[in-house]
Amino acid sequence: MKPITSVTGRAVAIRRTNIDTDQIIAARHCLRTTRTGFAEHLFAAWRAEPGFPLSDPAHAGATILLAGANFGSGSSREHAVWALQDHGFAVVVASRFGDIFADNAVRSGLVPAVLAEDEVSRLMDTVEADPATPVTVDLVTLTVRTPGTESPIRMDADTRQRFLDGRDGIDVTLQHEAAIRAYELAHAPMTRAS
Amino acid sequence: MATLLDKIWDAHLVHRGAGGTDLLYVDFHLLHEGSSPQAFEGLRLAGRRVRRPDLTLATEDHVVPTRGRLDPSGVAATMVEALRRNCAEFGVPLHRSGTDGQGIVHVIGPELGISQPGRTILCGDSHTSTHGAFGALAFGIGTSQVEHVLATQTIAIAKPRSMAVTLHGVLPPGVSAKDVALAIIGRIGTGGAQGHVIEYRGPAVEAMSMESRLTLCNMSIESGAKAGMIAPDAVTLDYVRGRPYAPAGKAWDDAVARWASLRSDDDAEFDRSVDIDVTDLSPFVTWGTNPSQVVELSGVVPDPAGMTDPADRRAAERALTYLDLTPGTPMREIPIDVVFLGSCTNGRIEDLRAAAELLDGHRIAPGVRMLVVPGSAAVRRAAEAEGLDEVFRKAGAQWRTAGCSLCVAMNDDSLAAGERCASTSNRNFEGRQGRGGRTHLVSPSTAAATALTGRLTAPSTLGARR
Ligand code: SF4
Numbered sequence: 155m156k157p158i159t160s161v162t163g164r165a166v167a168i169r170r171t172n173i174d175t176d177q178i179i180a181a182r183h184c185l186r187t188t189r190t191g192f193a194e195h196l197f198a199a200w201r202a203e204p205g206f207p208l209s210d211p212a213h214a215g216a217t218i219l220l221a222g223a224n225f226g227s228g229s230s231r232e233h234a235v236w237a238l239q240d241h242g243f244a245v246v247v248a249s250r251f252g253d254i255f256a257d258n259a260v261r262s263g264l265v266p267a268v269l270a271e272d273e274v275s276r277l278m279d280t281v282e283a284d285p286a287t288p289v290t291v292d293l294v295t296l297t298v299r300t301p302g303t304e305s306p307i308r309m310d311a312d313t314r315q316r317f318l319d320g321r322d323g324i325d326v327t328l329q330h331e332a333a334i335r336a337y338e339l340a341h342a343p344m345t346r347a348s
Numbered sequence: 349m350a351t352l353l354d355k356i357w358d359a360h361l362v363h364r365g366a367g368g369t370d371l372l373y374v375d376f377h378l379l380h381e382g383s384s385p386q387a388f389e390g391l392r393l394a395g396r397r398v399r400r401p402d403l404t405l406a407t408e409d410h411v412v413p414t415r416g417r418l419d420p421s422g423v424a425a426t427m428v429e430a431l432r433r434n435c436a437e438f439g440v441p442l443h444r445s446g447t448d449g450q451g452i453v454h455v456i457g458p459e460l461g462i463s464q465p466g467r468t469i470l471c472g473d474s475h476t477s478t479h480g481a482f483g484a485l486a487f488g489i490g491t492s493q494v495e496h497v498l499a500t501q502t503i504a505i506a507k508p509r510s511m512a513v514t515l516h517g518v519l520p521p522g523v524s525a526k527d528v529a530l531a532i533i534g535r536i537g538t539g540g541a542q543g544h545v546i547e548y549r550g551p552a553v554e555a556m557s558m559e560s561r562l563t564l565c566n567m568s569i570e571s572g573a574k575a576g577m578i579a580p581d582a583v584t585l586d587y588v589r590g591r592p593y594a595p596a597g598k599a600w601d602d603a604v605a606r607w608a609s610l611r612s613d614d615d616a617e618f619d620r621s622v623d624i625d626v627t628d629l630s631p632f633v634t635w636g637t638n639p640s641q642v643v644e645l646s647g648v649v650p651d652p653a654g655m656t657d658p659a660d661r662r663a664a665e666r667a668l669t670y671l672d673l674t675p676g677t678p679m680r681e682i683p684i685d686v687v688f689l690g691s692c693t694n695g696r697i698e699d700l701r702a703a704a705e706l707l708d709g710h711r712i713a714p715g716v717r718m719l720v721v722p723g724s725a726a727v728r729r730a731a732e733a734e735g736l737d738e739v740f741r742k743a744g745a746q747w748r749t750a751g752c753s754l755c756v757a758m759n760d761d762s763l764a765a766g767e768r769c770a771s772t773s774n775r776n777f778e779g780r781q782g783r784g785g786r787t788h789l790v791s792p793s794t795a796a797a798t799a800l801t802g803r804l805t806a807p808s809t810l811g812a813r814r
Contacts, residue, residue: 170666171659172538172638176777181758185411185423187385187430199779222659224539227572227638228777230383230474232490250539253574254474257505258490310506312367323492324396327500330363330371334502337362337373344375344467345402346593 155263157320160292161244163217164285166207167278168197173221174228175255184233189262192233193240212285218245220278223271226255235262245291247298247307249274260313261323267291268308269298276303293317351510351612352579353545356485360468368506375467377497378453379406379440381431382758383472387495388434399501401439405462406431408445409452413760414721414748418446424759438498451724451750454478454692458562459726461591465580465607470497475692475774477568480577481561482584483610485545487575508574509619511544512612515552517627522807524702525560526694526772526791528552528624529567530632534642536622541573544620547612548578552626558587559698566693567774570639579611631806633679634776634789636667641776643679645794645806651675670778671786672766679804682788686769687718687799688781690748691755694772694792695723697730703796704736706807707743713802718745719761721753745799757782770798 183195200206207213219238225248226234235258238246246264249271259266269277280300281287290299293314297304316323327334350358363371377400384406391397398404408431411424420428428445435442443449449456453471457463457479465483470476472494479486489497497503513532533540546568553561561578568576578584585604588594595603612618631645641664643650652664652675668675673682689695689703700722712718720740722728728750731737737747754761755773757780763769765784772795776787790798793807800810 169662171663174638174775174777176775176780180779180783181382181410181756182762184382185427185758187389187426189386199783224542224572227538228474228775230472230488230490232383232386232492235490250542253542253572254488254490258492261490261492261496310368312365312369312506315367323504324394324496324499327371327496327502327504330502333362333371334373334500338501341373343400343403344462344464344593 155320155322158263158265158317159294160290161217161265162288162290163244164213164215164287165218165220165277165281165289166213166216167220167281168207169222169278171222172224172227175226175231175234175252176228178226178234179231179237184231189236190240192237196237196241215242217242218247218289218291219243220274220281221246221248223248223250225251227252230254232258232262235259235264239264247274247277247291260316265291265293265317267298269305273305349613349615349617351616351618352483352547352577352610353485353510355610356466356468357507359466362502369504370507371502371504372468374470374497374501374503375403376462376469377404378457378469378471379404379494380409380453380473381427382410383491384434384494385427385430386491387498388438390495391438391498396499398438398440398498403501404440404498405443406435406440407443407450407453407456410752410756411759412445412751414751414753415746415760420759448725451726452692452695452752454566455695455723455727458482459591459724461588461594464588464594465584466610470503474569475566477573477576478562478566478692480568480575481558481565482588483577483580483607485575485577488569509544511541511546511573511620511622512618513546513548514550514621514623515548515626516550516623517552517625518555519552519626520629522793523629523631524791524793525556525563527629527632528626529564530634530639530642530789531629532624533567533571533639534632535624536571538570538638538640539572541568541571544573546573546576548576553578554581557698558583559696562696563693567639570774580607631791631794633794633804635671635673635679636664637670637776637778639774639776639789641667645679645804647679649673649675649677649679680806682804683768683802684716684770684798684804685767686763687716687795688754688769688771688773689792689795690719690721690723690753691773692723693774695721695727697727699772699792700727700731700736703792704739706793706796706800706810707745708739710743710800712744712799716799716802718799719748719754720745721748722750724750754781756780770795770804
């Protein structure tokens with residue numbers, strides 16, 4: 155994973171709450187054994203609706219997605235993260251994320267930035283009024299900025315460090331190999347008895 | 349002063365992280381074809397092996413057909429073939445489609461005795477919370493974490509907060525654990541338990557069978573919870589004893605002695621508490637496109653105009669458009685095209701019995717298509733031994749082999765656009781059961797009563813309508 159210190163780009167807003175991972179990518183489009191090739195199925199059903207922001211040329215090339223509360227609830231499918239990345243998103247900003255989605259995002263290098271709900275909606279107003287507004291999500295200062303505004307984002311210390319270092323999670327864990335082995339020696343495994 | 353969560357957490361600590369992320373040992377890791385191919389590919393690329401194939405087990409459930417043949421075709425076949433290749437290469441036991449031990453991952457874990465008190469159990473599937481019914485800490489993970497667990501048999505995670513959901517009173521007849529689960533989600537919302545592990549407790553939980561407890565814990569994720577759990581008791585022990593992975597002989601006695609301490613201490617404090625009296629509950633059904641959009645079956649489609657929160661109002665308007673429903677319509681007047689009885693929520697033998705009891709000797713309404721999909725090959729065998737398959741067939745329902753089927757529509761089964769389904773599964777999201785398909789979540793008894801009348805029907809009102 156590449157280290158990420160900040161992302162600057164255009165943003166696009168989807169003003170819906172509880173956007174579950176089935177909406178981000180439907181299960182039938184997850185029938186692949188790779189981590190790529192999901193972009194065309196991102197929000198497939200919604201993109202067919204007139205006026206869906208992602209289909210608006212004014213927002214083409216946006217790298218930051220702004221969404222309503224509880225983004226990424228539902229199924230654990232990491233394909234949702236891969237599809238967002240495949241499409242070009244580097245950050246999702248919401249007041250609340252589905253637990254598993256947020257964890258998947260961190261592990262795949264997509265930034266889940268938690269911002270207070272009223273700030274999210276203000277940011278949505280801004281980019282809807284002017285899609286060219288540059289938005290910066292800064293993991294060093296833990297802020298989201300537009301020209302003239304700055305708001306704090308929430309992220310726990312370990313997650314932030316993981317982005318800043320860009321280190322592989324398995325490598326980090328394997329530094330504790332001795333402790334894992336000690337645990338295994340001290341505890342009987344759960345094996346098949348009959 | 350410790351909660352059940354604290355006790356299981358502390359017992360599995362491999363390393364306490366300074367930044368809030370702990371490293372926990374994983375007692376058992378369940379796999380299925382849907383979320384694992386990229387994880388195995390990651391191992392291969394990094395030259396890593398599966399650390400503990402003996403603590404890992406795979407099954408085929410999400411994409412397999414449940415009618416006519418055992419193996420999928422087309423793109424779904426690639427998924428199953430990848431799982432078979434990966435399990436062979438990395439030495440992971442696999443319960444293939446068509447074998448005795450195959451089934452939905454959250455149905456076979458309990459059946460095999462893998463789901464045990466005090467264990468940490470992970471799977472690349474959000475409904476892993478099911479296994480918490482045994483007093484285990486069980487939760488779903490994504491594919492990157494699956495790779496991490498395969499490589500290290502641990503998980504790096506910040507400790508969730510604790511939440512007590514206490515169920516008082518006695519459940520009325522015809523009202524099931526599924527109705528309770530929907531009632532809880534309706535009450536606390538899709539984010540009501542976010543960041544928390546729910547411990548279900550109280551007299552109504554103690555009175556539940558193991559299978560009902562599984563249904564209750566299964567739905568925890570729909571209120572945003574990390575996991576759901578229930579302290580083990582005699583019901584738990586009776587269920588686990590004698591199963592293939594259960595300890596036997598002296599090891600069983602030792603385990604039982606250990607498990608006795610697996611309960612929250614009387615003075616333990618929870619970060620949140622919710623109390624619900626189930627005495628007056630009646631069957632619930634969803635009217636919207638997330639599981640918190642739910643009403644009693646005796647109620648009506650709500651009017652978004654009456655909702656104070658603008659986001660809720662917009663979401664409700666959108667949901668009603670998607671579901672083609674008009675505010676004020678009595679729920680029991682809504683006609684249904686398809687009934688789905690199955691899934692990891694309600695695909696166990698008790699669920700099939702509850703439905704069969706109502707269907708026995710009757711025919712489902714003309715024009716209704718009903719799928720009965722046992723949660724596992726073992727459930728299917730048990731049902732056939734009791735003659736339930738005959739009851740379903742004679743009623744006009746389809747009797748299938750085990751799999752996820754219409755819960756997820758990434759196999760041969762899906763709703764056509766505009767079709768309306770009463771479903772015993774767990775998610776009523778837009779398109780979940782097929783693009784344009786409309787889902788109403790219900791209990792197995794409500795599903796059966798609905799199949800008989802062709803409209804959403806509570807089991808208790810069936811006599812008058814049949
Ligand atoms: S039955 Fe549905 S919810 Fe359960 S594991 Fe299968 S797809 Fe997931």
